[in-house]
Amino acid sequence: MPRGRPSIGLNLDQVTDFQHRLRAWMVEKRHTAATVAELIGYTAEYVRLLLGEYQEKHRPPSANVLGRLREIGFEWTPPPVPGGEEVVSGTAKKTRSSKQTAKRSRRRRTTLSLMERDQTIILFLARAELATREQLQNLVFPSAATATRRLRQLADAKVLRRYRPPSHAGGQLSGTSQYLYTLGPRGANIAAEALGHPVRQAFKTSRALNALFLEHRLEVTQFFIHIVQGAGDRLADWATGAALEDKVRSGGRQRRFAPDGYLALRLEDGSLRHALVEVDRGTMGRQAWLTKARAYQSYYRSGAYARRYSTDRLLVLVVVPDAERRAFIRGVMQAVRPVVMCFIATWPDVESHTATGPAW
Secondary structure: OOOOOOEEOOOHHHHHHHHHHHHHHHHHHOOOHHHHHHHHOOOHHHHHHHOOOOOOOOOOOEHHHHHHHHHOOOOOOOOOOOOOEEEEOOEEEEOOOHHHHHHHHHHHHHHOOOOHHHHHHHHHHHHHOOEEHHHHHHHHOOOHHHHHHHHHHHHHOOOEEEEOOOOOOOHHHOOOOOOEEEEOHHHHHHHHHHHOOOOOOOOOOHHHOOHHHHHHHHHHHHHHHHHHHHHHHHEEEEEEHHHHOEEEEEOOEEEEEOOOEEEEEEOOOOOEEEEEEEEOOOOOOHHHHHHHHHHHHHHHHOOHHHHHHOOOOOOEEEEEOOHHHHHHHHHHHHOOOOOOOEEEEEHHHHHHOOOOOOOO
């Protein structure tokens, strides 16, 4: 059984209430003891002990365990113990002052050493701007518990920022309470030094993270996780978000031009194949897609594409939910003359093939 901080002092009714609420939350989330144990970095036996399933029926949780449970979405606050003192392992002990706690927290932030996978996360978020804990876990971590623990440390050290998603968020966030991660001030400085150009901190406040926007941005992130893992060293460059924003004159007026992503793949002969990326969620109608296709055409014909990406070959990769949507997008793109070269793949295709495979 793990040895951690001592259990906090709770009376019998408080422990019983904690056990009841934890069990109800696990039923609601369809979590087993093993699932919760993996998420908080403890053993399944310890979780069952907290639930009162062994001989020690009323084992109170430690402050550390409560903190980790809160991080995965379980909210419970024990009532204060009368007298202004906290009982720790059966012994009265004065509560640590807020100044002492803040001092220890600052010391942890300044002494955190970055590992190779931390650098990978920093450079990934410098380009993707936003990711969930699960996405970053799939990128570099062996387990959810390891990911949760390390990402919390990086957030405490201001390498990353983390936010709770809106309660009504859908898509990958539906039914979850995992944090969203972006670069913090220290992470942005590290990325800028590594990449050789300034890196902005995206989404500095959680107010910028509305649910519909989040679902789309996280799908863009998911696409690039597949590309990064599938292409390996052949991926010469990629970007998303504000770094790609530009202006184009289309339809008689100046328009904002902002593809979802950009990538450059190195071919076997050493040359680069450039592409702009659109991740379609099936929410845009025909007229909106026609406007987008004409903007791509105008961006190319104006010379802005060639000046920015150093190539005169425009290729657009579009990811769609299903085959029906693929046929719809293909029809729209073919209605624009001259035709914009466009490869379209469904999500199942992308997930089952590499970046240069037959998905496109």
